[in-house]
Amino acid sequence: GIQVEQSPPDLILQEGANSTLRCNFSDSVNNLQWFHQNPWGQLINLFYIPSGTKQNGRLSATTVATERYSLLYISSSQTTDSGVYFCAVGGYQKVTFGTGTKLQVIP
């Protein structure tokens, strides 16, 4: 099956700092999503981005499908950005998750 790796596994940021999270995947995929898991466990959809670049406020994402990676940019981080960020790739019928990046933003 498809392998999905995320880096870094853990990240601590000072409030206001910028960061880049990376997702590498081992095979061609039909889509890619980024999620934020909040402290209550809920998975919040951030981006559906099989290719190209999208922006939503302080967050943006870029997927280069031909090179099998995606990047999530967080600018001017806030404490509410803390949590675990997952990328998930979709092949035929299934969605496979990466291992996640645990982000802690400190005041």
Next chain:
Amino acid sequence: SQTIHQWPATLVQPVGSPLSLECTVEGTSNPNLYWYRQAAGRGLQLLFYSVGIGQISSEVPQNLSASRPQDRQFILSSKKLLLSDSGFYLCAWSLTGSTEAFFGQGTRLTVV
């Protein structure tokens, strides 16, 4: 718009007891449905997925089973729970032909 409901939110069950977690989707027809488990730590493991009524695919051998008795209903079951079944269970859906997934709020299961 589409919504997904998953219940209960938390559950504490003794070892050996049965389990039934239910998930329903509103506002769409013939969705793909998924059950994931998140054990200690952060990885999400796909347990089952379904592309239609009565069609269940299992990803890993385990003590659990899934059923889809109606188009928008997905049930996760066990006849006898094990301690290792503890975890956070998430139901998700996607449109037919798509794998853009949307998740329920999850059930935190503790087997004691």
